[in-house]
Amino acid sequence: MNKLKIKEILKTGEPGAFIKISGWVRTRRGSKNVNFIALNDGSTIHNLQVVADTGKFEELLLREINTGAALTVEGTLTESKGSGQNVELMAEKIELLGKADPEKYPIQPKKHTLEFLRENAHLRFRTNTFGAVFRIRHAMAFAIHKYFNDKGFYYLHTPIVTASDAEGAGQMFRVTTLDAVKPPLTEEGKPDYSKDFFGRPTNLTVSGQLEGELGALALGEIYTFGPTFRAENSNTTRHLAEFWMIEPEMAFYDLKDNMDLAEEFLKYLISYALEHCSDDLNFLASRLQQEEKNKPQDQRSMDLVEKLEFVLNSDFVRITYTEAIDILKNSKPYKKNKFQFPVDWGVDLQSEHERYLVEKHFKCPVILTDYPKNIKAFYMKQNDDDKTVRAMDVLFPQIGEIIGGSQREENLEKLESRMKEMDIPTEEMWWYLDTRRFGTVVHSGFGLGFERFILFVTGMGNIRDVIAFPRTPKNAEF
Ligand code: 4AD
Ligand code: MG
Numbered sequence: 001m002n003k004l005k006i007k008e009i010l011k012t013g014e015p016g017a018f019i020k021i022s023g024w025v026r027t028r029r030g031s032k033n034v035n036f037i038a039l040n041d042g043s044t045i046h047n048l049q050v051v052a053d054t055g056k057f058e059e060l061l062l063r064e065i066n067t068g069a070a071l072t073v074e075g076t077l078t079e080s081k082g083s084g085q086n087v088e089l090m091a092e093k094i095e096l097l098g099k100a101d102p103e104k105y106p107i108q109p110k111k112h113t114l115e116f117l118r119e120n121a122h123l124r125f126r127t128n129t130f131g132a133v134f135r136i137r138h139a140m141a142f143a144i145h146k147y148f149n150d151k152g153f154y155y156l157h158t159p160i161v162t163a164s165d166a167e168g169a170g171q172m173f174r175v176t177t178l179d180a181v182k183p184p185l186t187e188e189g190k191p192d193y194s195k196d197f198f199g200r201p202t203n204l205t206v207s208g209q210l211e212g213e214l215g216a217l218a219l220g221e222i223y224t225f226g227p228t229f230r231a232e233n234s235n236t237t238r239h240l241a242e243f244w245m246i247e248p249e250m251a252f253y254d255l256k257d258n259m260d261l262a263e264e265f266l267k268y269l270i271s272y273a274l275e276h277c278s279d280d281l282n283f284l285a286s287r288l289q290q291e292e293k294n295k296p297q298d299q300r301s302m303d304l305v306e307k308l309e310f311v312l313n314s315d316f317v318r319i320t321y322t323e324a325i326d327i328l329k330n331s332k333p334y335k336k337n338k339f340q341f342p343v344d345w346g347v348d349l350q351s352e353h354e355r356y357l358v359e360k361h362f363k364c365p366v367i368l369t370d371y372p373k374n375i376k377a378f379y380m381k382q383n384d385d386d387k388t389v390r391a392m393d394v395l396f397p398q399i400g401e402i403i404g405g406s407q408r409e410e411n412l413e414k415l416e417s418r419m420k421e422m423d424i425p426t427e428e429m430w431w432y433l434d435t436r437r438f439g440t441v442v443h444s445g446f447g448l449g450f451e452r453f454i455l456f457v458t459g460m461g462n463i464r465d466v467i468a469f470p471r472t473p474k475n476a477e478f
Contacts, residue, residue: 003022004019004020004021005041005043005044006021006023006039006040006041006043006044006046006047006048007043007044007046008043009021009048009077009087009089010044010046010048010085010086010087013077013086013087014077014087015077015078015079015087016076016077016078017076017077018074018075018076018077019074019075019076019077019089020072020073020074021039021041021048021072021073021089022041022070022071022072022073022097023039023040023041023042023048023070023071024039024040024041024068024069024070024071024126025037025038025039025065025066025067025068025069025070025071025100026038026039026040026047026067026109027067027109028062028065028066028067030054030062031054032054033053033054033055034051034052034053034054035051035052035053035054035057035062035065036049036050036051036052037049037050037051037052037065037071037073037091038050039071039073039089040131042125042131044279045128045131045132045135045279045280045283046085046279048085048088048089049080049082049085049088049089050071050073050075050088050089050091050094051078051088051089051090051091052065052091052094053091056091056092057091057094061094061096064096064099065094065096066099066100066101066102066105067100067102067105067107067108067109068100068105068107068126069096069097069098069099069100070096070097070098070100071094071095071096071097072094072095072097073089073091073093073094073095074091074092074093074094075089075090075091075092075093076089076090076092077089077090078090106120106123107120107123107124107126107127112127114129114461114462114465117129117130117465118462118464118465118470121468121469121470125468128283129283129284129287130465131280132280132281132283132284132458133280133284133454133458133460133465133466134468135277135280136273136277136280136281136284136454136457136458137454137466139272139273139276139277140269140272140273140450140453140454140457141225141450143268143269143272143273143276144223144225144246144269145225146272147265147268147269148223148248151221152220152221153221153222153223153248153250154215154219154221154222154223155222155223155224155225156208156211156212156215156219156222156223156224157224157226158205158208158211158212158224158226159205159208159211160204160205160226160227161175161197161202161203161204161205162202162203162204162205162211163200163201163202163203163428164210164428164429164432165203165206166205166206166207166208166209166210166377167206167207167377168377168378168422168424171206171230171231171232172203172204172206172229172231173203173204173229173231173241174196174201174202174203175196175197175202175203175204183195203229204228204229205228205229206228206229206230207228207245207247207447208224208226208228208245208247209224209247209249209379209445209447210379210429210432211224212224212247212248212249212445213249213379213408213432213435213443213445214431214432214435215249216249216250216251216443216445217251217435217439217440217441217443220250220251220252221248221249221250221251222248222249222250223246223247223248223249224245224246224247224249225244225245225246225247225450226244226245227242227243227244227245228242228243228244228245229241229242229471230243233473235472235473235474237461237462237463237464238351238399238400238452238455238463239463239472240451240463240464240467240470240471240472241471241472241473242467242470242471243449243450243451243463243467244449244450244451244467245447245448245449245450246447246448246450247445247446247447247448248261248265248445248446249443249444249445250443250444250445251441251442251443252441252442252443253407253442253443253444253445254390254407254442254444255369255381255390255392255406255407255444257444258392258405258406258407258444258445258446259316259318259367259369259392261446262367262392262394262403262405262446262448263316263365263367263394265448266311266365266394266402266403266448266453267311267312269453269457270308270311270312270457271312273308273457274305274308274309274312281304281305281308281457281458282305284304284458284459284460285303285304285305285459288301288303288304288459289303301398304458304459307397307459308457310364311364311365311396311397314364314365315364316364316365316366316367316394317362317364317365317366317367318366318367318369319366319367319368319369320368320369320370320388321349321368321369321370321371321372321388321391322345322370322388324349324353324357324366324368325343325344325345327357327361328343328353328356328357329343329344331356331360331361333356339352339353339356340352341353345372346372346374346375347375348375349368349393351400351401354366354393354395354400354401355395355397355398355400357395358395358396358397358400359397359398364397365394365395365396365397366394366395367392367393367394367395368392368393368395369390369391369392370383370388370389370390370391371388371389371391371393372387372388372389373387373388373389373418376389376391376406377406378415378418378419378422378424379406379408379409379415380406380407380408380409381406381407381408381409381410382409382414382418389406390406390407391404391405391406392404392405392406392446393405394446396452396456397456398455398456398459399452399455399456401449401452402448402449402452402453402456403446403447403448403449404446404447405444405445405446405447406444406445406446407442407443407444408443408444408445409436410436410440410441410442410443411436411440412433412436412437412440415433415436416433451463451466451467454466454467
C-alpha cells in the first residue's frame with residue numbers, strides 16, 4: 001500500500017484530483033465562511049493548506065481542529081492562489097483522529113526557544129526546525145551507506161558491550177546486571193563484580209575501531225556506523241555521552257590515502273545534502289539569518305548554504321601539529337593572552353585553538369597530522385622521530401575536530417612496546433595483536449562524529465539539538 005505524502009502532493013498533485021491525506025495541524029485560521037488548516041505530515045517542511053467551508057462541517061469539529069491535532073482529510077485538489085504552493089485541498093470530509101487540548105499542548109504556534117524544546121524533546125519533532133534537522137540527519141545516514149557501498153566497503157556491525165577500552169582513556173560506562181547494582185563484598189571487603197555480564201566486567205564501547213581493524217585485515221575495506229559511549233563529564237555544546245560514529249578502516253591505506261578518503265567522504269556528504277535537502281537547508285538558513293539580524297554586520301556568519309558550498313569547493317589545508325603550534329604561537333590571541341588554554345608543543349589542542357586555525361588563519365577546513373605520541377592512542381603508527389605518531393584530525397569551521405584518525409601501527413614489536421609503556425594489557429588484547437602476528441599490513445582509518453557533522457550541515461549550535469534523545473550528564477530520562 002502506497003500512502004500519499006504531502007511532499008508528493010505539493011510537487012505533483014494535479015488540480016481536480018480527489019485525495020485522502022493524514023497529518024497534524026500546524027495552525028487553523030477561521031473566519032465566518034471558511035477555515036484554513038495548515039497540515040503537515042512530516043514528509044516536508046511545507047504544509048498543505050486545507051480549505052474547509054464553515055457551512056459544510058459541524059462547528060464543534062472545526063473548533064477542535066487545534067494545533068497538534070491529528071486529522072484525515074478527503075477532498076479535491078484545487079489550484080492555489082497562495083504564494084509558494086501550487087495546490088490546496090478543498091475538504092469534503094474531515095476525520096479528527098486525535099485532539100490536542102490547546103490549554104495543555106506545549107508546542108503552540110509561536111517561537112519557542114531551543115532550550116524549551118529540549119525540555120520537550122518528546123514533542124519537538126513536530127516543529128519546523130526539528131523536522132528539518134531530523135530529515136537531514138536521515139538523509140546523511142543514508143548517504144553514508146551509499147558512499148561506502150558504492151566504493152565497495154562492507155558495513156560491519158561491531159559490538160556495543162565490550163571488555164576493551166579502544167581509546168585506552170578509561171572513559172567507559174560499566175555494564176552490569178540489576179542484581180549487581182549493589183555488589184556484594186569480597187572477603188577483602190572489595191566490591192564483587194562477579195555478576196557483571198556473566199562474570200566479566202564489560203563496558204559500553206567507546207569506538208568500533210579495534211574490531212573494525214579485524215574486519216579490514218580480511219575484507220579489505222569496512223566501515224562501522226553505530227552508537228558509541230564516552231563517560232567524560234563534558235558539559236559542552238560539542239560533547240555527548242552517547243553519540244554515533246562512522247569508522248571506516250582500510251587495509252593498504254597509508255596516512256595520505258586516509259586523508260584523501262576523509263576529504264572526499266565529507267565533500268560527498270555535503271554535496272548530497274545540497275542536492276537532496278534543499279528545502280530543509282533553506283528553511284534552516286533563513287532561521288539562522290533571523291538570528292544573525294541582531295548582530296552587527298561584521299560579526300554575522302556566512303549563510304548556511306553558502307558555507308556548505310564554500311567547504312565543498314575548498315581544498316582542505318594539510319599541515320603538521322608542529323606547524324600548527326608555530327602558527328598559534330605567532331597568533332594575535334596568543335600574544336594578547338586571549339586563549340583560555342595553554343599552547344605549547346606537547347599539549348592537546350582545545351577547540352578554541354582548532355577554530356582559530358580554521359576560522360581565522362586558514363579560513364577553510366584543516367587536516368592536522370603527526371601529533372605528539374603522548375596525547376594520542378596506543379594504536380597509532382609511530383614516526384621515526386620517536387616523538388610523533390601518524391595521526392590526523394580534521395578540523396571544521398564552527399565545530400573544531402570533526403574527524404579523528406590515523407595510520408595504525410602494523411609492527412608487532414613496536415605496538416607491543418608502546419602498549420606496555422602505556423600500561424595497556426597486551427595479554428587481554430591477544431586477539432588484536434594477532435592481526436600483527438599474522439599477515440600484518442599497512443592500514444588506516446578514522447572516525448567521524450555523526451552529530452558533529454550534523455551540527456555543521458544544519459548550522460545548529462548545540463549538539464543536543466541534532467540527536468533525537470541526547471544523553472548528557474543531565475539528560476537520560478527518555
Ligand atoms: O577522536 P576520537 O576519540 O577517535 C576515535 O574514537 C577513533 N577510534 C576513531 C578511529 O580512528 N576509528 O573520536 C572520533 C570523532 C571525533 O573527531 C568527534 O567528531 C567525535 O568522534 N567525538 C564525539 N562526538 C560527540 N561527543 C563526544 N563526546 C565525542 N567524542 C568524540
Ligand atoms: Mg580525537
